[in-house]
């Protein structure tokens with residue numbers, strides 16, 4: 064695990080060996096004793112150059128240490144807090160069941176995301192989501208445009224991100240009545256119109272082209288079993304299809320650091336890295352396609368550098384701070400990277416390329432709002448919200464389970480099982496649901512929607 068910010072682990076001769084500006088309260092030695100030093104002390108060597116960035120990093124460590132080392136919440140023998148399941152579930156249900164205040168007009172176009180984040184979170188927490196089916200059918204119908212795709216609400220322009228979120232929400236609840244909301248033919252035509260000569264997709268008509276488009280489109284095409292040929296009015300040049308050049312586009316987004324940026328020649332970022340690996344893993348088996356298009360040693364180096372000590376969580380990019388949402392955007396890269404490194408696709412469930420213990424500690428000790436507000440958050444100083452609740456829980460799920468990939472004729476290749484490594488620091492009662500590592504909805508729901516549309520190769 065990287066010490067301090069990624070790439071800052073090695074100090075020169077002037078490095079301050081002990082940094083007295085770090086606050087370390089050892090008032091609860093009985094708790095601290097259960098927690099390895101790695102998570103209770105600031106990095107032993109830090110770069111002496113003070114910048115706005117180094118100051119922010121120092122403050123974040125100071126903010127997290129009391130939660131990691133002197134956990135005052137109910138905790139287990141490893142000093143790890145319990146998951147406040149009922150509080151988080153109540154927090155999420157509020158977003159679905161109560162009217163939002165006028166302050167939320169700013170996120171009106173993100174309503175489909177709230178549906179996905181909340182339904183996904185409830186499912187991970189083990190709550191029944193079937194009761195949302197009827198409302199979801201109604202709301203999703205209003206969001207759909209006759210020209211294909213879903214907008215943020217009635218009358219809003221279709222967008223790939225909102226379409227992705229609506230489709231995943233429908234898929235999590237599942238069933239023919241929900242799947243049938245989607246106008247597949249119009250979706251196919253719309254996606255054909257968004258396809259770019261560079262291989263990727265525009266997020267909307269005339270909208271930005273980036274690696275989110277590559278992932279969202281691949282998710283939609285594969286879940287709905289859409290024909291790959293372009294709609295006739297967009298079929299130019301001949302032979303160019305929805306997947307043509309997509310992997311090459313993703314390849315162009317890998318940066319000198321090894322991570323992946325939103326578009327070629329930009330800065331590597333965790334959210335885009337997940338989109339890139341997810342997209343490739345839809346196009347072909349990860350052990351075949353990821354090494355074909357990406358430089359693996361650099362990718363592993365950059366992804367590993369995203370995990371910090373003592374915080375244990377992940378940052379999204381070099382020299383930035385840990386944030387609970389990267390538990391998924393970075394944490395979710397690991398099953399895909401691990402699958403591409405294991406010949407035959409079988410991953411060894413007892414070894415990991417990252418510290419599952421560190422991530423679990425950050426999530427359960429630093430990311431939970433344990434007051435009656437509930438919900439999960441970026442870091443202790445931030446308020447919980449639906450986005451962080453979803454992606455922190457998704458990251459927890461990934462840290463708690465092992466993934467395997469093996470191709471079997473007609474069967475879903477990804478397998479998920481309980482992770483049984485010695486480093487398990489969470490209690491079994493705190494195990495959350497499992498997710499498909501590419502689609503980020505439960506495995507069974509991926510299989511169900513794919514089966515439903517498998518019989519509909521036409522329209």
Ligand code: FPP
Nearest residue numbers: 224275278332334335338379380383384386
């Ligand atoms: C930086 O924010 C964040 C980004 C550059 C990208 C965010 C994109 C996503 C979270 C989702 C994309 C995925 C899909 C499927 C549409 P920041 O500067 O506030 O955070 P940082 O300091 O941690 O980088």
Ligand code: K
Nearest residue numbers: 379385386441
């Ligand atoms: K952030």
